[in-house]
Amino acid sequence: MQNESLLMMPGPVPMPERVRFAMARQAMNHRGAEFGQVVEETTTMLKEIFCTKNDLLTITGSGTAGMEAAISNFCQGKKIACLVNGKFGDRLYQVSQRYGNPMSLASDWGTPLPLEALEQALEEGAEVVTLVHNETSAAILNPAEEIGRLAQKHGALFIMDGITSIGADEVYPDKWGVDVAITGSQKCLAAPAGLAALSVSQKAWDAQCENPPFYFDLPAYKKSAAKNQTPFTPAVPLYLALREACAIALEEGMEARIARHRMMAQAVRTAADVWGLSLFAQPDALHSYSNTATAICYPEGITDDAIRGKVKNLGIEVSGGQDHIKGKIFRIGTMGATGAPEILAVLAMVQGAFKAAGYPLKGDGVSAACEVLIA
Amino acid sequence: MQNESLLMMPGPVPMPERVRFAMARQAMNHRGAEFGQVVEETTTMLKEIFCTKNDLLTITGSGTAGMEAAISNFCQGKKIACLVNGKFGDRLYQVSQRYGNPMSLASDWGTPLPLEALEQALEEGAEVVTLVHNETSAAILNPAEEIGRLAQKHGALFIMDGITSIGADEVYPDKWGVDVAITGSQKCLAAPAGLAALSVSQKAWDAQCENPPFYFDLPAYKKSAAKNQTPFTPAVPLYLALREACAIALEEGMEARIARHRMMAQAVRTAADVWGLSLFAQPDALHSYSNTATAICYPEGITDDAIRGKVKNLGIEVSGGQDHIKGKIFRIGTMGATGAPEILAVLAMVQGAFKAAGYPLKGDGVSAACEVLIA
Structure with a gap:
């Protein structure tokens, strides 16, 4: 029995x-x-990873903590439109409740966000929009660019939790009008937990x-930065x-890093498809599957414990x-210091667990995933 | 030139x-x-180090962050008597300003706290007392037991920053009536910075x-704990x-650990005395010199840079x-994974710096300190 489990989770x-x-x-x-140099170098690299010229602060x-810093500094007393299609969207709503006047614009977990309701809220005076870019609880990637466009059109602040996208997927805070983008160290950056990083626009400082x-x-x-x-x-x-x-992220190059994450997630989704299992997320033309986590539904009669x-x-x-x-889904993370060996190991193990549970998977998802990874 | 400086600071x-x-x-x-076990073991050991049976939480x-957790959870809207004889006492006052109704009961840095003013404030309805037990900015150890007695007598909550005493000096939160005692990981415990630990009494929870x-x-x-x-x-x-x-602290044994810290500080104070230099702190019958930091005054004409x-x-x-x-004092920390070699190295270096600056020290402080350490 090995001592240290391999973590194939969304962080x-x-x-x-x-x-x-x-x-x-x-x-x-x-x-x-010496520590000043550490901060300087880290900040410079984080700006490149965030794709932003805004201020970059670490806590x-x-x-x-990063979410609360954003809400408590820029949203107190304001009318906040919180987009929610998963657990972390709801957390931003909960934090907002302590400081402002939030409304939860919610859809079922993993389904497209109610953008019409957002537009209406903005027309009725919402001053802030909060979004979880990549919602790992449901493994869906939300349309930050489109939402940023709506926020900007109405002059609202746009607070984006990029905790599981920044460093592994495309983010363009400056182009999208994200006033505060937030990440955590232990997700796509593959560092230990305990640091939050925020980019802050001039529009946010003005508020x-x-x-x-x-x-x-x-x-x-x-001031300290x-x-x-x-x-x-x-x-x-x-x-x-x-x-x-x-x-390490910049040595790999952000383009290659993003491509790797997409390929890893594609491999997992391909396996699920070949197995005949449904994905939990329900993307549409604007929403996509997450590239850092994949949520797969258990079929009838299969327990969480069995898999x-x-x-x-x-x-x-x-x-x-x-x-x-x-108990209804399981989620495979595809982020961090992982690649083909880890992806294939977890898929083979999941496939074996379904077989051991007597469930007739439709096909060999592992081989199909390997084809994606080798391509 | 060595790469890693030896830190002989108060953390x-x-x-x-x-x-x-x-x-x-x-x-x-x-x-x-596995992590649950880490939390359980750490919490159990921290309770022993804190000398408390109260709840022990880590952030x-x-x-x-630990100070703010204490003030924001238990002191909102309350009349808070903040005892201040140094920088960190003032920080508790600043944090209190965001949540309650604080008054700063201040004396000059490093001088005895105004306990009569405290008693009066309590008689006039102060509901909380805040104290920095060991004030490293001035290297003075404040009378927590006496202050706890006053707070208890008037039914006030007692919030004690033990950040630079817990783990290296005597603390008895339960006996002293400390409702919240706070420490940080990077001080007397000689761990890295980034964790705060708090003990919380039932009286605090009730508030x-x-x-x-x-x-x-x-x-x-x-709830999570x-x-x-x-x-x-x-x-x-x-x-x-x-x-x-x-x-490591419990392997050494708290009694031996406290004795070691006292001896290290005594060695530094002895050196200062033999050198003919004044200590900054001005203790009295209730207040003492700190055992984790010593503040020494520069004599006329000697610059911070020279030493x-x-x-x-x-x-x-x-x-x-x-x-x-x-520019008026320098402070030598005596905490962490240090002992006689490090104390003697820093004292010898300071003595040499005074000589190099042409200042006539009265005697050989290094030898005198060594006598203390060898005894």
Whole structure:
């Protein structure tokens, strides 16, 4: 039995050795020149990965901390249109409830967002739009560009959670009019969890609110960032790891990296198709399948334990469904320091688990996926 | 020239190799059993180090995040008496300004706190007392027990920042009536920065406020802690490091650990005395010198650069004065994975820097410190 499971989940994800061992360095003074260089290099690389010229700030905290920093600094007391087609869309709504006047523009998880309702809300004076770009709970990629166009047309701020897209899929905050884009270190960047990064537009700064939480006071972060510092003690090892992770991403090249993620997700979807299993997400002309997570529906009579439990026992962790779809789907992440070997291992294991459960899959999804990966 | 400076500051501090390399482990599922065990073991050990039977919660964030969690959950709208005799006492006042109705009960940095003013404030209805137990900006140890007695007598909540005392000096939150005690990972525990830990009494829970920041919602942390989890994605490597750091502290034994810190600080104070230099802190019968940091005043005509700059060039970092006492003092930290070799190295280097600057020190502080350490 191996000690360390292979994580094929939509985060946390396997980290390259270079990233992991960067953390082992002896403590350094976070007010000194060496750490300043770490911040400077990491910030510069993150801007390239985010595809933005906006300010780029980092916070020691999870992705949720990044969400709250965005909402508490720029949306207090405002009318907020929260687009929701999964768990994390709803989290942005929940955070918004503490600060503003949010409405939940919701569709069923994994189905297209109600864009007509958004347009109406904007016409009726919504001042902020929140979106989860890639909703991993349902494995759907939402149309950020289209939504950005609507927000801009009505002069609304656009807050985008890019936690599971930035670093693995196309994001263009500046072109799309994203005023705050947020990511977390432990997803597409394949670094450890614990750092949130935000890009902030001038339009967002112009809407700065009084009295955000002290720890999330983004003007203080901006002031410190000008000196390549952070206002509060940073988790230095996580910055060392993130710097390495960003360097690895840019060594691969963002174009190649995005193509790799698309191919990995395509391989998983191809396997599901050949198996005769349904995908959970229901994209349309504007919405797509996620390229960093794939949600596959269990057929009648197959339990989560028979598939996900079996796979876990053999050393790979995939994710189950969350909240009301618990037990109804399983989700395979395709992000992080993973490629063909890991994809084929998890698919072969899933295929074997269905066979062991006596379920007649339609075809050999593993071979079909391999064809995609080899192509 | 060595690459990694020795940090002899009041945090961050040198970390043992076991702590540093614990972080290099491959990513694990933070909702799985293995991480649950990490949380459980770390929490149990932290309770022993905190000397508390209260709930013990951990947050991915700096010590300031821990302060804000305490203030935002338990002090909203309340009359808060903030005791201030240094930079961090003032930070608790600043955080309190965002949530309650604080008054700053201040004395000059490093001088005894105005306890009569506190008693009066409590008589006039102050509902919360905030204290920095060990104020590193001025290197003074404040009388937490006495202040806890006053708070209890008037039924006030007592919030204590123990960020630079817990793990290296005596703390008895339960005996002293501390309702929330806070520490950070990168100080006396000699782990990397990025985790805050809080002990929370039933009296604090009974005063729970509505709508704290989403990321600092302590009831959510408590609910997750019951399952050995955290409500938001935790910085797993920092937990692995903190578990190791707690284990090392308990292997040493808290009594021996506290004695070692006292001896190290005593050695530094002895050197200053033999040198004929003044200490910055002005303790009285209730207040003491800090055992984790010592602040030494520069004599007339000696610049920060001549001492601290020279020492830094030779490979050791000590801290300067902050804010209005910048350039007037230097501070030597005595915490973390340090002992006699590091103490003697920094003292010898400081002594040499004074000689190089042409300042006639009264005596050989290094030899005197060595006598303390050898005793």
